[in-house]
Amino acid sequence: MAAAAHSLLHPPAGRKAPIPTPHSPPSPSPFLRLPSAARPRHPHRLRSTSPSATAADLTAFPNPNDIFPPIDVDAATEVELRENGFRSTRRTKLVCTVGPATSSPDQLEALAVGGMNVARINMCHGDREWHRGVIREVRRLNEEKGFAVAVMMDTEGSEIHMGDLGGAASAKAEDGEVWTFSVRAFEFPLPERTINVNYDGFAEDVRVGDELLVDGGMARFEVIEKLGPDVKCRCTDPGLLLPRANLTFWRDGSIVRERNAMLPTISSKDWLDIDFGIAEGVDFIAVSFVKSAEVIKHLKSYIAAKSRGSDIAVIAKIESIDSLKNLHEIIRASDGAMVARGDMGAQVPLEQVPSIQQKIVQLCRQLNKPVIVASQLLESMIEYPTPTRAEVADVSEAVRQRADALMLSGESAMGRYPEKALSVLRSVSLRIEKWWREEKRHEALELQGVSSSFSDKVSEEICNSAAKMANGLGADAVFVYTKTGHMASLLSRCRPDCPVFAFTTSTSVRRRLNLQWGLIPFRLSFSDDMDSNLNRTFSLLEARGMIQSGDLVIAICDMLQSIQVMNVP
């Protein structure tokens, strides 16, 4: 079960060189104060256990709630902090798609231990009972084992896709074979070389000569004959057909969007799934094949009316040509975005995907929305225990772009090495983040203002200043006390050199912050008296060995809009 904390690729990164921190006692006023500069410096001691302590540590650890009820942090994050030290702890968040390979309690726990921040369930696959089982198991792990894994539900959407393969896990299409794609309702088992298509207009919309792509080109066919509901196609590029694989058809080099362009983004099945997600209290709903901002606004107001007070975040999946056309409005309307490269690669030429990815990542940062880079990051690890060099380079690039989160799909859902794949994401993230900090590769990205009200503008400026001060002073951490999570996300947006400890009273805000770069969300009740908040936090964290006397902390709070700079007493 132990997901190795450190690299499969490199030896464990050694302990980071000691970071000098100035000493000074905390001063009493809640406003901007600096520690006295000319104090002696002492090396930052790391409260390390063994370098590869993850799983063992977690099982050896009693449930933190039993001992320290007033403060909660994700158990695996706490271990990572000890292992890597404050400043070197992982910033990039990790999303794992749960599937048959990872849905048992032990498998889910292994992913949580391995650093999964968000568990994704894809409503294209599995049934209601299966989804409910996974959601409840994640919640149970959180409660009983001290994790804070969030749950993301990903809608099916109503793009054209194949049906189930009559129970088969996959089917192989060979060069030259003739397959029938049909809109007929078949009894199982399906006739040989027959694929059911979910879109009723399919047989009318396609023309002889069109090219049919399965999963964006994993297999290709040419339409050779139309016979009522049946469309005969010859395989021109052999490949593996997976149940419910996405289908697109192309004519004269362009994707065909006939009447299927009118399909709703959220189908009637999706609405039922969304009701289910709201009832089960998922943290994120990712909307597949978003075409416009309207659908996001519609869903957000539905959630607000239906779930009164709960704050499910809506993530726009950018995976179609229409979503690229309306990118700004869609992202502005959403609580985050996903670069869904799988289907996107079926709709735009593959060579355009990398620049689109970079554009979306930067736009999300500008608009202060978390962004997930998804699909095929470690595709070969579905079958093999080590990634290809090219995959490692791809993961590195997403980390270097400072995307908030990376996502595993088939690698964790149905691959042979889910924990190893997660461990690769972890070690590559750590290594590239460290490289970036050491090289001080501060990007040219100039952050523009995102706030509309004056009060928000003040918060934004405080966050920008706090991040800048943290970098300039070599702070060990920024502490942010936030009711809604907004100030924490503004800090994350600045991508500071040290981690951000985000204290929030709400369990759901805390789980939502799991998706944002560099944030370590804690649940803590706090007051509007910053001095007492800080003293309480210091003693709680010190008792847990998470901070120690002398650590330099910059603290901000959304209620007071103050900045304090102080050493842990």
Ligand SMILES: Nc1ncnc2c1ncn2[C@@H]1O[C@H](COP(=O)(O)OP(=O)(O)OP(=O)(O)O)[C@@H](O)[C@H]1O
């Ligand atoms: N709940 C599940 N039950 C069975 N198989 C699953 C499940 N979730 C995922 N899979 C398998 O893992 C593969 C990759 O998962 P992923 O979530 O990326 O789906 P996808 O079908 O490729 O579509 P998309 O991500 O575009 O919705 C799927 O094609 C499917 O074979």
Ligand SMILES: CC(=O)C(=O)O
């Ligand atoms: C994740 C997803 O939906 C895609 O890449 O298509």
Ligand SMILES: [K+]
């Ligand atoms: K989906």
Ligand SMILES: [Mg+2]
């Ligand atoms: Mg998709």
